Amino acid sequence: MAAAERLYAEHGLLAVSNRRIGEAVGQRNVTAVGYHFGGRTELVRAIMARHGEQVDRLRGRCLAGGPPGDDVRGWVECLVRPPLRYLASLGVPSWSARFGAQVMTDPALGKLVGEEACARPHLRRILDGLGRRLDHLPPPVRESRGTMARQLVTAVGAEQERALAENDPRESWEETSQGLVDALVGLLTAEVTEPTHTIRTQGKETPDREAQR
Amino acid sequence: MAAAERLYAEHGLLAVSNRRIGEAVGQRNVTAVGYHFGGRTELVRAIMARHGEQVDRLRGRCLAGGPPGDDVRGWVECLVRPPLRYLASLGVPSWSARFGAQVMTDPALGKLVGEEACARPHLRRILDGLGRRLDHLPPPVRESRGTMARQLVTAVGAEQERALAENDPRESWEETSQGLVDALVGLLTAEVTEPTHTIRTQGKETPDREAQR
DNA sequence: CTATAAATCAGTCGATTGACTTAATTGGCG
DNA sequence: CGCCAATTAAGTCAATCGACTGATTTATAG
Numbered sequence: 259m260a261a262a263e264r265l266y267a268e269h270g271l272l273a274v275s276n277r278r279i280g281e282a283v284g285q286r287n288v289t290a291v292g293y294h295f296g297g298r299t300e301l302v303r304a305i306m307a308r309h310g311e312q313v314d315r316l317r318g319r320c321l322a323g324g325p326p327g328d329d330v331r332g333w334v335e336c337l338v339r340p341p342l343r344y345l346a347s348l349g350v351p352s353w354s355a356r357f358g359a360q361v362m363t364d365p366a367l368g369k370l371v372g373e374e375a376c377a378r379p380h381l382r383r384i385l386d387g388l389g390r391r392l393d394h395l396p397p398p399v400r401e402s403r404g405t406m407a408r409q410l411v412t413a414v415g416a417e418q419e420r421a422l423a424e425n426d427p428r429e430s431w432e433e434t435s436q437g438l439v440d441a442l443v444g445l446l447t448a449e450v451t452e453p454t455h456t457i458r459t460q461g462k463e464t465p466d467r468e469a470q471r
Numbered sequence: 472m473a474a475a476e477r478l479y480a481e482h483g484l485l486a487v488s489n490r491r492i493g494e495a496v497g498q499r500n501v502t503a504v505g506y507h508f509g510g511r512t513e514l515v516r517a518i519m520a521r522h523g524e525q526v527d528r529l530r531g532r533c534l535a536g537g538p539p540g541d542d543v544r545g546w547v548e549c550l551v552r553p554p555l556r557y558l559a560s561l562g563v564p565s566w567s568a569r570f571g572a573q574v575m576t577d578p579a580l581g582k583l584v585g586e587e588a589c590a591r592p593h594l595r596r597i598l599d600g601l602g603r604r605l606d607h608l609p610p611p612v613r614e615s616r617g618t619m620a621r622q623l624v625t626a627v628g629a630e631q632e633r634a635l636a637e638n639d640p641r642e643s644w645e646e647t648s649q650g651l652v653d654a655l656v657g658l659l660t661a662e663v664t665e666p667t668h669t670i671r672t673q674g675k676e677t678p679d680r681e682a683q684r
Numbered sequence: 685c686t687a688t689a690a691a692t693c694a695g696t697c698g699a700t701t702g703a704c705t706t707a708a709t710t711g712g713c714g
Numbered sequence: 715c716g717c718c719a720a721t722t723a724a725g726t727c728a729a730t731c732g733a734c735t736g737a738t739t740t741a742t743a744g
Contacts, residue, residue: 267578268578269578269579270484270577270578270579270580271483271484271485271577272484272485272577273579275700275701275702276701276702277700277701277702285722285723286722286723286724287721287722287723287724287725288701288702289702289703289704289722289723290721290722291702292702292703292704293721293722294721297702297703298702356576356578359576360576360577362576363569363572363573363575363576363629364483364484364485364573365480365481365482365483365569366482366483366486367483398641398642398646398650399650399653402627402642402647402650402654403650403654405626405630406623406626406627406651406654409622409623409626409627410619410622410623413618413619413622413626414615414619414622416576417618428611429611429615432666433611433666434615436664436666437611437612437615437616437663438619439664440612440661440662440663440664441615441616441619441658441661442658443661444657444658444659444660444661444662445654445655445657445658445661446657447657448653448654448656448657448658449653449657450650450653451649451652451653453645453646453649488730488731488732489731489732490730490731490732498692498693499692499693499694500692500693500694500695501731501732502692502693502732502733502734503691503692504732505732505733505734506691506692507691510732510733511732
């Protein structure tokens with residue numbers, strides 16, 4: 259699973275066959291993936307399930323010391339810190355985040371894995387608690403911002419992982435977490451513009467009536 | 472190119488071969504992709520380049536009526552509305568956004584396409600203008616939030632496209648744009664927490680010293 | 685109408701892939 | 715020690731892949 263994850267992250271899901279994974283772990287035989295997992299799909303699911311389990315365990319610890327208070331930030335921290343801390347614990351280089359980002363965007367794998375990931379108990383508690391702090395938002399806006407937050411956590415994690423792997427002297431994981439929490443708090447608590455005002459776009463000209471080449 | 476994009480979006484870059492693309496457009500022969508583009512990489516680049524050009528044209532129109540004022544929202548609208556309006560103009564169903572999201576996460580294609588996309592002149596102007604409205608932010612934070620914004624635009628576009636294609640009665644493109652602008656304004660203008668305060672995490676317990684199973 | 689270029693068709697080639705079968709090896713347990 | 719199940723090795727198989735070739739059709743310009 260580690261070898262598969264690494265190859266996937268390095269060369270893309272597209273370019274890695276089951277055989278190369280078997281060869282990468284030193285087995286002359288090529289049936290390894292098929293034998294142990296059944297196929298590519300099940301392998302990907304197994305990898306993601308393992309990570310999901312570990313991260314949810316960290317979420318549990320994050321909630322254990324009493325749930326966050328009434329403010330949004332506390333809940334956002336419970337949402338952001340466990341996965342990023344998990345990634346940090348993997349050392350450098352790691353490949354999980356970049357692998358996960360690829361899986362998310364694949365139409366087949368994304369649906370499969372996404373549902374399992376959202377079923378994690380502690381994650382549900384956090385999303386639930388966070389949602390209650392945001393019940394002043396219209397439901398579609400709340401839902402939309404929720405998916406934005408999920409996307410950002412994985413995207414930022416993948417980007418930071420890539421930066422570290424390429425020895426880019428960027429931020430630390432701690433700084434990344436901090437920055438992401440700040441950004442998500444801003445995103446989630448942003449004011450909602452009523453959908454009727456299409457005219458009030460500052461000093462610009464008519465905002466409509468132009469598209470399709 | 473349209474057929475390739477559709478197949479990629481539906482089944483994933485992983486599952487679509489050059490042959491299937493040739494067959495999908497009714498050609499008995501399978502050399503179409505190879506003949507016209509050279510290979511998969513060049514095909515992807517061609518598709519993305521076409522979209523990038525169209526979107527940048529819309530950006531140009533968005534900037535033509537005089538650049539936005541001093542506020543962040545005007546610049547964010549210039550960043551968000553052109554790509555989403557372009558997607559809206561493609562009708563339902565469309566596949567560009569989901570295809571683009573996949574390309575972005577692939578290690579090889581993402582680097583290739585990302586650089587070309589960032590080189591669009593009008594996009595550079597917008598990012599430049601937006602950056603000037605945010606010069607109170609520490610450079611790493613500004614840069615980080617910039618990539619978050621880019622990620623969100625494509626992710627939200629892909630999600631909306633998917634919802635429409637599956638006939639999910641969600642929002643309209645206009646509402647999506649509005650919501651994304653609101654969220655991005657909140658994200659970009661969020662307060663920055665100084666990186667030293669690791670203790671002040673509301674009512675939670677010690678925020679460190681737990682990870683790695 | 686024709687010359688030229690572009691595009692499509694038809695078929696082949698070697699390489700690769702995943703699925704499969706069968707034998708050898710390993711390690712745990714009584 | 716010997717048995718047994720799990721794993722690995724070794725090799726086969728049909729299917730598919732991308733690249734290549736050459737003939738034919740189509741589009742375009744003069």
